[in-house]
Amino acid sequence: MNAHCLLWVTLLLPAFQLDLDAGTEVALQKTVEIPAGDFKPLFRSEDDLKKIPVRGFRLDKTPVSNSDYLKFVRANPKWQRDQVKRIFADSNYLNNWPGNLDFGDETNGNQPVVFVSWFAAKAYSQWKGGRLATNAEWELAGAAGYKSSDAKNEPEFQKDIQTWYFTPSPETLHAVDAGRANFYGLKNMHGLIWEWTSDFNSAFVSGDARGDNGLDRQLFCGSGSLGASDRSDYAAFMRYGFRSSLKASYTVHNLGFRCAYDL
């Protein structure tokens, strides 16, 4: 499609003031602040806002790793593989772990946890005192390139993203903290795994992401047609398509998450 007309505009508003106390300092080292900004949805109906204001928030620098997740399941047995309720995680939950409390080789510890459901990701985030990022928050943070908050002027970044989206997942995922950080200091927002968002089930995309004509209108309530604001943004298309295909109990080999926190 039209890879030459990238129009993903992100306006940054002044950052919120942040009060810190010593107790949160350790957690802060693992997170970065994403200043308030406007998220411009890729898909919207004519009744939707063109820009969604996003308040400032904090986001984990990296996706959650297997060793992080092991601590969680130790502390919360109901999320261990042999105890989780099927309605909250399908039968592939943590299926790349050799044992109930064992993620395998030591090197796997620093790889992102995958095969986790939305419910599990949500429970982990709450256990950490955080939450999952909303689509708008995630996309705002993920829109940054290497050098600026808006990757649309960074062809190098765009190329790296697209290379990943069109390459099958490797057998072994690299470490959560490997690779180049984006403008905010976030690592692996693209290029490693897909990530759960809190409102992943607000995405409406037909199976055929080229347009809205494949959408089963009987299934949805709403007057306007869905239209993409920027049909050239393959990467965002794929994220929306992927999210809209998910169910909350699904676990997938390349789907993990990171936590967000209110300021």
Next chain:
Amino acid sequence: MKAQLPILLIVGILSLAHGESDKKDATKPPCCRDAPPAGPYTDQSLYLLDSMWTSDVGKEIKLGALRGRIQIVAMFFAQCEYACPIIVGQMKKLEAALPDFMRDQVDFLLISMDSERDTVAALHDYRTKTNLDVAHWTLLRGGEDDVRELAALLGINYKRDGKGQFTHTNLITVLNQDGEVAFQQTGLDTATDQILSALKKIPEISK
């Protein structure tokens, strides 16, 4: 509408029946009946959810309070202009079409996705306006996160647009007595016969 008189009667009986034996249980609103069946929930039960919900009569419940009867469930919002009136209409049509032997085994549950505007009072108004039988219909509201979670369990996607309307999956779900999804019907144009035949297949409901 013909349902109006029975509602008045039921409300009357309800006030008389308060605190009386199980026999009168059928005439209490589904949220407020005597203790539901005890015991652990199955792995596929929506009643595993710990979230609290408030009914249009102001009662706070967990969804597990509805255990023991089949629930016909839809998510809606009171100010919906498009599909919700059709969905609720379809549920009422189904209610009217229930064979007699099912009547006391099947309830109807509407859950609002509009946590902001659908207050207890707004839900109560909706019940009055739409004429929903107190004995069989539950209207619930909940916090945004809890609504999002329940929607995820039901497989319902929704999103609020710039005009305050919600775009959402149109779905009617049948929960069995244990809160497991027994059947789901998508779309707006389907007749009630599919749901009726799904209901007949649920164990313990057949005569």
